[in-house]
Amino acid sequence: MMRRLRPAIAPLDYTRRWSMRLWVGLVMFFLYAPLVALMVFSFNDSRRNIVWRGFTTKYYDKVMHNDMLMEALGNSLTIAFFTTIISLVLGGLAAVMLWRFRFPWKAAVEGAMALPIVVPEICFGVAMLIFFAQIGWPTDMPWPFSLGAITIAHVTFCFPFVAMVVRSRLASFNREEEEAAKDLGASEWQAFRDVLLPHMKPGLIAGALLAFTMSLDDFVITFFTSGPNTITFPVKVYSMVRFSVTPEVNAASTLLIVLTVIMTSVALYFQNRMVQSGKGPA
C-alpha cells in the first residue's frame, strides 16, 4: 500500500492508486472498445457491417442528407430535453415528499412510485397506447406539441428513477441544517433553495443523466405512443437494423456521440472557467 504523504490534504486520494486507475481504465475499455469499433466501421466502404472493404465518408454524407434520420434525431433530443426537465422537477418533489413527510397512504404512494420502474416496458407501452387512443389525444398537432404524448410517457417512467436517486441522496442530509436556517429567519422556500437544494444537487445531476439517457434510448414505449408524424431516433434505428446494420447507422451514432462530447466539453469548460474566475479574487 502506498504511503500517504499528505494525509491532511489528500488522505483518500483513491484515484492516485494504480490499482484503482487500472480498474477504472479496464471498465472504460470495456465500455468503449465496442463503440470505437463501431465508429471505425462507420467509415467502412461496404453496406454490411462485417468485413472491412476500404475507407469512405460517404455514409456521413448520406446521414446528412437523410432528412428522416435528422428529423428523428431532432425529435429524440427535443423529447429527451423536456423529459429531463419535467422529470427533475417531479422526481425532486416526490423525493422530498417521501423523505420529509408522514402522510396517510404513504406506503401505497411509495409502491406506486416504484411501479413505473418494475412494469415491463411493453406493458406500459400498450397501456399508454390504449390510454391515448381512448381519450382521443390529437395526433395531428404542429411540431413541438406532436411530441407531447411521447414526452408524457417518458416522464412517467423517468421521474420515479430521479426520485429514487435523489431520495437516497437525501438520506444523508442532516435536518438540523435546515432547522438552523429557518431559525435564522429563512422562509420555507429560502431554506429549500439555499440548504436542501444544494445538498440534493449530486442526486439531481445523476437523476438528470439517467432520465436523459433513458428517454433518448427508449424504443418500446415511444413506438406505442408515437403518432404518424413523430419518428424518433431509436424507432428509426430499430427499423433500420431490421434490414441489417448499415454503416449509415454507425455514422449517425458516431455523430451523436461526437456532438454530445462537444456540447458537454464546452459546458464543462465554461463551468471550470467560471469556478476559477469566481475563486480568483478570493
Add this chain to the structure above:
Amino acid sequence: MDKMSLLRDSIMGRRSLLKSLGAAAIGISFTGGLAACSKGGDKAAGGKEEPKLNFYNWDTYIGETTLDDFRGASGIDVNMSLFATNDELFAKLRAGNPGFDVIVPSNDFVERMVKAEMLMPLDHTKIPNFKNVGEAFKNVSYDPSRAYSMPYTWLTLGIGYRKSKVHAKPDSWKVLLDSDEYKGRIALLSEAGDLFRLAAKYKGHSVNGVTKEMMPELEAMLKKQKANVKAFHEDNGQDLLLSGEVDLVLEYNGDIAQIMKEDPDIDFVIPKEGSQFNSDNLAIPKGAPHPENAHAFINYLLDAEAGKKISETILYPTPNEAAKALMPAEYKNNPVIFPPADVLAKCEYAAYNPELQPLYEEAFTRIRAD
C-alpha cells in the same frame, strides 16, 4: 412471417360486447377503429383532401426517390413512419388508427386485419395500375379478388448457406429441422408459426395442414433439434451467415439475394419438400384521414417506372410484371430472386389459423425454455 392470437373465433359483435361491459370505464372496452372512424370520417366527406399522406412502412422498403417523385407528380406530401414487424403494426393499430393512410402488412396479417375489420375496402376504379400486377397475384387466397390489398413484394422461405462449408447442397428441410449434420452451425427464424408449418411441410403435409394431433410430434422434433441450433434469429439471418457465425440459415430469398452480391460463397436453395410464400401488401386502414390520396399513392406504387425504382432499391421479387420487364437481366433472371416455376409450384401461402396460432406460440416458449 406470421404470428397470431389467442382467440376464439367468436361471433360476439361489437354491440353485444359493449353491452356486456356496461358503461365500461375508459379503455376497458375498445374496438379497433371506433375512435378512429369518427376522426377520419369528417375529412373524407369534405371532398378535396389536404395534400398529405401518412405512410406506415418498413424501413428502406421504398425507392430512394419514390416519395419525392410522387410529390412531384401529385403534389401530395408523403410522411413515412416506420414499423419493424407485422406484430408491431397490428398491436399499434389494434386500439384504433392513430392517423395512418397506407400500411404494408404481410399476407397473413392482411387476412387477420380483414377479419378484425381494420381495413378499408379498396376502390379498384381508382387503382388502374392494378393491370400491371402479375396474374398469380391478382386473386390470392388471403384476399380474394384483392378487395382490401394490393401486392407490393413477395418472398419465399428457404435455406441460405455457405457453399464451402456444406458437403452437399442442403436441399431438404431435414438439415435444418431434423439432423445433427451441421450441429451448432444453424440459425432458425424465431417465428413459431413458420417453424411448425415448415416442420409439417418436411413431414409431407401442407403448411396449412397442421392439426392439433400433429403438434406433439413436431414439437418433439424441434425440441430435439434445438441442441443442434446455434440461435433463433429475428429475421437477421443474412447477417449471421455473412459474418460466418453460422453456415446455414432459415431466411427469405430476398434477404439472401442481397448478401450474395457481397459474398460469392453464399447460396440459397428452396428445399425439395417445398416451402412457404410470404407477400407484403399495400392496404388502407379504417379511419385513414386521407383515403383519396391513399388510393392515388397505391396506384402510383404499382406504376411500371415507380415499381422499377422500388425494386432497384430493395431487390425483393416484385409482383409488378410491368416493373419487372424494365429491370436488368441480372435481377429478372436471378434464380434466387425468381426461383423456377417447378419449385414455386410446391410453395404455399400460410393461411391465418386462429386455432393453432396460440398452440404454436406456447409450444415454442416450451421449446426455448427446455
Add this chain to the structure above:
Amino acid sequence: MTGAGGQSWRTQKRVFATIATGPILWLLLFFIIPLAVLWAYSFGRNVGLTEIEISGTFANYAKAIEPLYLQIFGKSIAVAGLTTFICLIVGFPVALAITFATPKWKPWLLLGIMLPFWTNLLIRTYALMAVLRTEGYANQSLGWLWQLSSNARVVLGLQPLDAFEPLHLLYNNFAVVLGLVYVHLPFMVLPLYAALDRLDRSLIEASLDLGAGHFRTLLTIVAPLAAPGIISGVVITFVPALGAYLTPDLLGGTDSQMIANVIERQFKRANDWPFGSALSFMLMYATFIMIAWQAQRERKLMRTGIGPDVGARA
C-alpha cells in the same frame, strides 16, 4: 429508506400540498389509470381479434403460474441477479474513484461513464456483437496472443501450441449476462456515486488511521454508510435487467429467453393481451410484496431503535 420518520403532513399542509400535488397527480393520471385498464385485462379473455371481455376470470393467472412460466421467471431472476451482482462489484470502485477524483476530473469521469449510454441500446448491442463474434475482435485478439505465445514457445525450443480454436462467446447465457452488464453498468454507478459523494470522509480517515486496511474500511465503514445508494443502485439495475428483452433476443442462444421476451411475445406475436397483462402484473405483485416486506422490516428495526434515518426532529 421507507422512513416512518419525518414530520406529519398536518403540521405543514400548504408546503405538503405544494410538494405532493404534482408528482401524485401525474402518477395517477398518466400511470395508474392507464395501467388499471391493463390490470382489468388481466382478468379478461379475448373475444375476436381486437376485443377483450373483462370476465373476471383467473385463467390468465392460472396459466402464468404453470411450471413453464415459473421456471422462466426463476431463470430471469437468476440472470438479473447475477448481472446486478457483477455490476455492483465492477461499479463500486468506479463510483469510489469518481467520488474521490479532483473536481477537475470528476465531471469527465462521470461523462465517461455516461457517454456510451447516449448511444442507442440496439446499436450498442450490435457493437458488442461485433466484438464477441466467432470472427470478432475478441477472438482475433486472442488468436493473435495465442500465436504470439506459440511463437515464443518455438523460440524457447518447446512444442508450438495447437491451432487457435475461436471461443464461442455469442449466443449463450454468458453473452446475455455480459451484455446486460454492459448495458446496465451506469445504472449502478450513478446512484452509488450520488450516495458516496457526501460521505463523511473523516470516518474513513479515522478507520484508516486506526490501522484498518482499505478493503476492511470499505466493507465495514463505507459500504454501510453508502447503503441507501447501494440499495437504490441494486434496485435500479436489477429491475430493468429483469425486464430486458433485446439483449437476450440478440445475444442469447436457443435457451436464453427471459420473462420479458415471453411478455413481449404475448403483446405482439401471440396477440394475447390478457395473458401478457397477467404475466406483467405477476412481476408487479412480486415487487409490491418485496417493498412491503422491506417496509415491515425497517419498521421493526426502527422500533428496536437501531433503524437508520430516525430523523433529527424530535
